[in-house]
Amino acid sequence: MENLKRNIKGAYTVWYRDVVRFRRDRMRIVSSLVMPVVYLFLFGSGLAPAMAEMGGGHIDFKQYMFPGVLTMTVLFTSVFSAVSIVWDREFGFLKEVMVAPVSRVAIALGKAAGGSTVALFQGVIVLLLAPVLGISLTIAQLITLAGLMVLLALMMTSLGILLAVRQPSMEGFHMLMNFVLLPMFFLSGAFFPLRGVPIWMDLLSRVDPVTYGVDPLRQVALRGVVPVQFMDVIALRPLTVNVIMMAIFAVLFLVPAVWLFGRQD
Amino acid sequence: MTTRPVIEVENLMRKFGDLTAVDGVTFHVNPGEVFGFLGPNGAGKTTAIGMLCTLLRPTSGLALVNGFDIRTDQARVRQSIGLIFQDPSLDDKLSGRENLKFHAMLYDVPADVLVKRSEQLLDMVDLSERADEVAMHYSGGMKRRLEIVRGLLHRPSVLFLDEPTLGLDPQTRLHIWEYLLTLREREGVTMFMTTHYMEEAEHCDRIAIIDQGKIVGLGTPEALKGMVGGDVVTVRTDDNDRVAAMMQQSLGIETRIDPEGGLIIETSHGDQFIPEMMRVIGECDETVHVNSVHLRRPTLEDVFIKLTGRAIREQDFDKKDDMRKHVRLWRGR
Ligand SMILES: Nc1ncnc2c1ncn2[C@@H]1O[C@H](COP(=O)(O)OP(=O)(O)OP(=O)(O)O)[C@@H](O)[C@H]1O
Numbered sequence: 001m002e003n004l005k006r007n008i009k010g011a012y013t014v015w016y017r018d019v020v021r022f023r024r025d026r027m028r029i030v031s032s033l034v035m036p037v038v039y040l041f042l043f044g045s046g047l048a049p050a051m052a053e054m055g056g057g058h059i060d061f062k063q064y065m066f067p068g069v070l071t072m073t074v075l076f077t078s079v080f081s082a083v084s085i086v087w088d089r090e091f092g093f094l095k096e097v098m099v100a101p102v103s104r105v106a107i108a109l110g111k112a113a114g115g116s117t118v119a120l121f122q123g124v125i126v127l128l129l130a131p132v133l134g135i136s137l138t139i140a141q142l143i144t145l146a147g148l149m150v151l152l153a154l155m156m157t158s159l160g161i162l163l164a165v166r167q168p169s170m171e172g173f174h175m176l177m178n179f180v181l182l183p184m185f186f187l188s189g190a191f192f193p194l195r196g197v198p199i200w201m202d203l204l205s206r207v208d209p210v211t212y213g214v215d216p217l218r219q220v221a222l223r224g225v226v227p228v229q230f231m232d233v234i235a236l237r238p239l240t241v242n243v244i245m246m247a248i249f250a251v252l253f254l255v256p257a258v259w260l261f262g263r264q265d
Numbered sequence: 266m267t268t269r270p271v272i273e274v275e276n277l278m279r280k281f282g283d284l285t286a287v288d289g290v291t292f293h294v295n296p297g298e299v300f301g302f303l304g305p306n307g308a309g310k311t312t313a314i315g316m317l318c319t320l321l322r323p324t325s326g327l328a329l330v331n332g333f334d335i336r337t338d339q340a341r342v343r344q345s346i347g348l349i350f351q352d353p354s355l356d357d358k359l360s361g362r363e364n365l366k367f368h369a370m371l372y373d374v375p376a377d378v379l380v381k382r383s384e385q386l387l388d389m390v391d392l393s394e395r396a397d398e399v400a401m402h403y404s405g406g407m408k409r410r411l412e413i414v415r416g417l418l419h420r421p422s423v424l425f426l427d428e429p430t431l432g433l434d435p436q437t438r439l440h441i442w443e444y445l446l447t448l449r450e451r452e453g454v455t456m457f458m459t460t461h462y463m464e465e466a467e468h469c470d471r472i473a474i475i476d477q478g479k480i481v482g483l484g485t486p487e488a489l490k491g492m493v494g495g496d497v498v499t500v501r502t503d504d505n506d507r508v509a510a511m512m513q514q515s516l517g518i519e520t521r522i523d524p525e526g527g528l529i530i531e532t533s534h535g536d537q538f539i540p541e542m543m544r545v546i547g548e549c550d551e552t553v554h555v556n557s558v559h560l561r562r563p564t565l566e567d568v569f570i571k572l573t574g575r576a577i578r579e580q581d582f583d584k585k586d587d588m589r590k591h592v593r594l595w596r597g598r
């Protein structure tokens with residue numbers, strides 16, 4: 001009992017540190033808004049004519065991209081939060097945490113919660129752009145989006161921890177990022193529809209966990225914004241299937257991440 | 266009252282692949298003692314501390330810290346120790362007091378105790394005024410002092426210090442030692458430290474000299490120096506080899522080469538030996554010119570050379586220190 005209390009407090013401490021550091025990092029908060037704006041207005045405006053030609057102009061391409069940008073924000077924030085493990089290792093702070101009388105499971109879970117929280121914050125900041133794009137969201141939509149983002153963030157933070165946990169240096173981690181994260185992002189359908197893509201790409205996108213995050217975010221964010229028949233075209237799966245898949249992936253990443261984190265050298 | 270040792274180690278060993286970093290060490294540390302591991306680069310000091318602090322798994326052997334087994338009772342070992350790492354381990358983005366607050370949260374120190382105790386400790390190391398600044402802006406010595414305060418915050422009964430003054434300038438090193446000795450007096454905490462600075466090892470109550478993972482000598486600094494014999498005479502001549510041969514033939518005395526150029530002779534009464542030596546040199550060969558003669562008490566360096574046949578090689582450390590300083594600078598961006 002005493003032990004459980006202590007471990008919960010330990011996990012809370014790790015979570016709290018992530019949040020404090022995020023709050024203090026003005027640059028990160030600002031840049032979390034800048035990147036989506038850049039993507040939406042550069043790519044969105046640039047690609048819009050081409051997409052209109054193909055899709056028949058049912059939708060403003062910036063609106064189509066918005067959930068993708070939301071995903072991008074949550075995705076990269078989550079993984080970057082997990083990177084702080086590698087940072088902390090290089091800067092020595094990780095040892096201070098590892099030698100504390102708190103179980104490593106608690107520390108890893110605190111880390112996952114911290115990364116997810118920060119990613120959610122960032123995602124919510126990006127949601128502020130919705131009105132600018134002519135997307136009006138109801139309270140119910142907002143809550144559903146937040147819930148989906150939490151799940152997506154948890155899944156990606158867990159993956160980030162799994163990638164970071166045995167990684168001695170930043171360089172190695174950057175390699176992994178380029179080889180794992182970018183393809184995952186582009187194959188997810190965040191920026192272009194997955195309908196009618198080649199078979200191999202379709203297969204890859206099915207094993208890409210991010211796919212199951214983009215799809216529901218898009219369905220919820222664009223509900224009521226785009227015509228129903230067009231919604232049928234861009235929606236890939238029922239919401240529940242997406243949620244279940246994300247939950248499965250989250251567990252699949254988190255369990256080995258925690259296990260590896262807890263192993264004594 | 267029992268005086269059970271605070272640290273008991275038996276045949277502790279750790280391998281990394283084929284390399285045996287710590288090769289079956291056995292020792293104990295008594296309550297209130299300052300116990301030091303003295304040894305060169307790669308001797309296995311950090312690895313030994315890592316095992317005692319539950320960061321590394323031993324390959325074999327037994328160790329108890331405060332009576333808790335480091336393999337089976339890790340949570341209680343961790344609660345009862347404080348650790349100051351060889352390399353910096355503060356969160357640079359947080360202020361001094363915030364670093365302490367996080368430590369207190371991790372160790373479940375109640376908030377009121379935290380405030381009282383951290384102010385008292387910060388005061389002792391003269392850091393109260395600056396404790397609200399971000400740690401990034403601290404000097405190396407200030408970071409060290411903060412780490413010492415942090416290590417003591419939860420009232421551990423043993424404080425582990427891995428090269429606590431590495432990379433600091435001599436004056437700061439001296440100050441850190443003053444703080445440590447004051448803290449020991451007021452807190453009654455046992456200290457286990459590693460160092461490669463000979464002068465620093467002198468502050469320890471007992472020292473284990475460690476080389477290539479093995480303890481090659483253990484005792485008080487005085488006892489260890491007693492192994493060398495009463496005095497050390499260093500003589501510089503223009504033909505050291507010839508003088509070495511003379512000493513051997515005429516007086517039956519072994520000499521050894523001083524790395525800085527010269528001959529070192531260990532003898533029980535240096536003051537009487539020097540005239541004797543001068544006479545022998547004069548009688549054997551008038552052309553050999555003696556440049557200087559120096560008489561001193563033995564140092565731990567002498568002990569190390571005697572035990573291992575090698576010098577501790579300060580130069581290597583200085584290079585490494587430089588590197589560490591660069592790392593610190595870079596980290597201090
Ligand atoms: N994680 C590791 N993997 C492989 N080898 C290691 C590891 N840690 C230490 N070693 C090796 O074990 C030996 C002892 O290293 P250790 O760090 O304990 O020495 P040290 O006495 O602390 O030296 P220094 O004064 O440089 O800090 C070295 O040869 C080192 O290369």
Ligand SMILES: [Mg+2]
Binds near residue numbers: 312427
């Ligand atoms: Mg070391």
